[in-house]
Amino acid sequence: MREIAILGIGQTPVDEHWEKSLRELAGEAIFAALDDAQRTSADGLFVGNMLSGMLSKQENLGSLIAEWVGLPGIEAFKVESACSSGAAALRSGFMAVSSGEMDSAIVVGVEKMTDTLPSETTEGLATAADADYEAAQGLSFVAINALVMQRYLHFYGWKHTDFAQFSINAHANAMHNPFARLREPITEADYSRARMIADPINLLDASPTGDGAAALLLVPVEMLNPGSKPIIKIAGSSSATDTTSVHGRKDPLWLSAAEKSAKKAYQQAGIGHQDIDLFELHDAFSIMSALSLEACGFAERGQGPRLAQEGAILPTGRIPITTRGGLKARGHPVGATGIYQAVEVVQQLRGQAGPSQVENAKIGMTQNIGGSGANIITHIIKAV
């Protein structure tokens, strides 16, 4: 297997792009990534997307986008694992290039969620859960996460307001990210009085949806120009699953697929969690930040919120998270999110993160979650 580098990155703002189609959004991100890499083509295209069939009446995104960006003929697929579709596409592109099947791959995550009625988008997102045993019982996706958070508060004895700093940090970091959807700071008071969505998840616990696309160009390290520095390398790439339904798990408060994929990624990279300089985690809801930090070894079981309270998650802290706004404030165009995370880690490793730059960042981790912990994909990205 060959080592893989991320040579180019591109993204669109996360927003309500009513004036742009799926292919236009994807194209914008891909052209940016190709420009960034000073390339004009690639051998393959892997598209991360969850909802295009349901919300845009468009499947077969591989050929659609390949043609749109002027590369008709190349191998191209869509990869789907609900909200971790982006990272699933990255993982697929990684395997395709590392196997030697191709010498370069574009990986793009794209999602369009705001052209439809909110009820249609909500119905689409519910397909991430178990249709027969969760969604058909009336559980929306946020309702499932609300049950998890309710249980967490009860079991470990935290108060809802103990989660405030997760959202405050995300919004503070997004202020410096021109691609973020929500670029205004919030306060503890804002958090406490935010409108309830599904008790105990309120509006400021939940990430906004949005339209957006992000792209990467992957190439083998061995094919880079010898002089090019820094090399941004994928040092770990791993994925694991858990039961789709939360009620199917022995412990609904433990993300076993996060633990499993992170451990394998640490092993591949030859590091421990203490070597990670920043962690772009999947804060679709604030409770998921706590659970992810615990499953990946950064906090003891049940102690995730303490890292937020102590400031360890700030760009200046011990384990900075959501440094460009995270899902909470950059926004969560579901199938694109995993690629946004990787783009943001590369920005940090290149020293391009502006006021939320993590000083001397050398190793970043991304973790993308599909469903309520059902399909979790971890990447470790390293500047060498």
Add this chain to the structure above:
Amino acid sequence: MREIAILGIGQTPVDEHWEKSLRELAGEAIFAALDDAQRTSADGLFVGNMLSGMLSKQENLGSLIAEWVGLPGIEAFKVESACSSGAAALRSGFMAVSSGEMDSAIVVGVEKMTDTLPSETTEGLATAADADYEAAQGLSFVAINALVMQRYLHFYGWKHTDFAQFSINAHANAMHNPFARLREPITEADYSRARMIADPINLLDASPTGDGAAALLLVPVEMLNPGSKPIIKIAGSSSATDTTSVHGRKDPLWLSAAEKSAKKAYQQAGIGHQDIDLFELHDAFSIMSALSLEACGFAERGQGPRLAQEGAILPTGRIPITTRGGLKARGHPVGATGIYQAVEVVQQLRGQAGPSQVENAKIGMTQNIGGSGANIITHIIKAV
């Protein structure tokens, strides 16, 4: 890169399985493939499916099916490229095992198309075409193929009845396949008087939809028991795209992605088209059989129907096709079809094809088409 063998095969009948859910169908095929391989688990799962979000309100099939077959935790994704989603999943599993990322992979194609209203299923299938420039103009998927066939009849001067033998051969072969949906023979008279669907495509030019699942177990050849014979090896695996819309092509009567992927697969296998003993092609409509035979080198441009008329496509002919019924008579549960094709080639190479056995078959080819020629994936499978 490691060489890959198909160690196990499994399938369900293609039918209206109103009593079985998506996961149950997939599980049935997977358990059959594992039993066939005398294995009980695998490292990864790749699911080929197109319509589950739209028709079953279920995405995230990777984790759903992994859990259902008793393998929670393993890496699992859905791969989609419209009607070639099955072969796209096979190609993904092939790259995953050949790259060394995993030592075994289950590849399953599954589709459920008969629980919904026919209008809903038709709307779902239309997402294989270009939503903005084809489907939104009122073109259903069969209507697009009808325009292609109309053009073919006009341009090359064939009559509609010249295509009859494609359907007659498929039905004749399906009689001996217990997993086929339509197991009754048809005659030229039946073909001529069949109900018109979209002129010139009539009911007997078109493949039936259906519910079904088929599965393969992939392992590296180097990890097989030295004594195990015959080894069924994937000798070529290749995929290419074309414009999604038919009107976007220079020549709407040429499947350039079929030509491209077949040529590459021949090269990988070190053979020419004349070495292929049987060809499971994508006869979603009879016109596609002609176009596929031409693009892959078996017939001159515009001469595909002649192979049918001369009997070259029969199990005893020069280039047997649809030997177990093809899409036309085995049925076309879209995301599963590419895996059914591979299962059927393996049956032929093992000598398990009953009365439609191709004598002394050593090399078989599958070709799965997503959209009207937009995403075409070719595999060459060889007994050694």
